[in-house]
Amino acid sequence: MAVLFILDADASGIGIGSVLAQEQGGRERVIAYASRGLNKTERNYCITEQELLAVVFFIQYFRQYLLGRRFLVRTDHQALVWLFSLSPAQPSCKGTSIEQGTRADKVRGANEHSDTDTDDSAPSTSKDMEDKAVHPWLELYSPKKMAEKQRADPEIAPIISALAENIKPSSTAMEMESQATRQYYVFWDSLYMKENVLCRRFRKKNGTDEYNQIKKSRTSPRNPKGNGQVERYNKSLLKMIKAFLIDQDEWDLFLGCIAGAYRSSPSESKNSTKLTPNLMCFGREVRLPADLVYGVREVDSIPSYRSHVEAIQEHMFRAHEVARAYLKVSAKRSKDLYDTKLAFVTYKPGDLVWMLHETRKIGVTPKLEKKYDGPFVVTEKTSPVNFVVQTDRNGRTVLIHHDKLKHYNGSNVPKWASKAVKKIVNKC
Structure with a gap:
């Protein structure tokens, strides 16, 4: 089920404002804030029209989130009720209109209107979380069986081997490993072996137990190569938008088509996986409407749900192995080329x-x-x-x-x- 967006809009004599929120885990969480002042003409609107202007303007402003989705509009005035009571021949809000394809499910009145940035309830203690935690694998596998499965896992095995030798691998060596192995490497200091099973210890800086731990990595500002993977994709996306764009005011309307073309196209550059993003994510190529209508691609029969899931898992495993092999080669090539031009200078505190x-x-x-x-x-x-x-x-x-x-x-x-x-x- 799609997550519900909530749009709060309000107006005053000098400006309009809005908060876009979303229901996550039974609570409202703020996604974005927006506001602007009213011009001389808009200040002459009646309060009903100003409230309606706020609703219409911010639905258009947040159209990338709301277009084509059901969402909840909350306003402390009867602006939308007045709007929906107009006949088709009557103008609405001085000629402005709501984006096509959006649908507001409900309008709340002033007595129901509340700030979306509500106080979060107090989190459970570590003891409560431990008591409520359920670990089904404990009932299915003994420590010996779990240890065997971990050592057979190609993504966990390198970490276990390094822990057994008590030697932390270098970050350079980890560049050639899979993403999951690199993630385990990030938590190296909190990993330990218990009954030959790889475990992770969650602790605060003061040494007390902690069951919710987030490790945040940072890059320096104005240094795009610190987020190279994201910046590379943004560069590709920008090139596709330029090639497809006619009017700059409508660039966001074509993102769906552009993203679909990108995901179904294999990357043929020398530093790529040689596979399509669809195959990497879903284990199969996505069938387009034209494929179904004209029979360009045969549709495989599904004997059973279990066999279908197993086939998808096998395809994804093979796709990831092929992609990893290509990426290892390209990563080494890129590193060698980068190192030839690298002039690394280190500094120490006090320099x-x-x-x-x-x-x-x-x-x-x-x-x-x-x-x-x-x-x-x-x-x-x-x-x-x-x-x-x-x-x-x-x-x-x-x-x-x-x-x-x-x-x-x-x-x-x-x-x-x-x-x-x-x-x-x-x-x-």
Whole structure:
């Protein structure tokens, strides 16, 4: 069942505002906020028309979420009731209209209108979660059987072998492994063996037990290659939109067709899986309406649900193995090419550095500005390539990638920088 979207809209004498929320796990969670001011003409609307304007405007504004779906509109006025009472010949809200294909299921009155950002109920304690947790596999497999299954799993076996030798693999070695194996590697410090079964320990920083743990990875700002996979897909998507686009105001209307074409097309570039996204996700190619009408592709008969599921699993397993083999080769090729051009420089807390000047001002030509600012002080190393840099005497810091820094070898060091360096050195 599709998740229900909820649109709260309101208006005042000077502006309109809206909150788009969604029901998730029995609670409303905010997706986006939006607002704008009213122009001189709109301020002369009656309150009914202003409330209706808010509803219509934000349905159009959030059309990427709402188009073609049922959703709930909540407003503290009878704007929609008034709208639906109009005859077809009467104009609605000074000529504006709701997007075709949307449907508002219900309108709530003022006494039912509430803020979507409601207080969450208190979470269960670790003990409560432990008591309520159900582990069906404990009843099906003994520790010995579970250990055998884990060692037969190609994605878990490399981690178990490394734990047995008590040697943590390098991040470079993990680049060639599957996504699941890399995910286990991220939680290396919390993994342990119990009765030859790989387990994970959930703990807070203070050492107490914790059953909900999220590990967040960060990239430095203004560094697109830190999210290379996402940026690569965005580049491909942008090229397809450009080729398909006629009017820029309607770019979002063609995303479905563009995404369908992308998912059904095998990637033929040298750094690709050579398979279609549909095959990778579903274990089969998606049948298009033309295939069913003209019989371009034969439809396999399904003898039973069980055999169908097993066939799909087998196809997905083979597709992932083929994709992994291609990706290993392409990853090594890309790494070798990247390393030939790489000039890696490391820094430690207390180093004085130049930082790339990226601020742009209106009326100032970037070509005539100095390329680097500084000297600044490195205060922390958050990863092999990301550093926290203090930029002024007030302690302001920024997270920045190493390729935007250079060592400072001059003698004109500000007093605040000298003090910051001494403080860091004494702390170490």
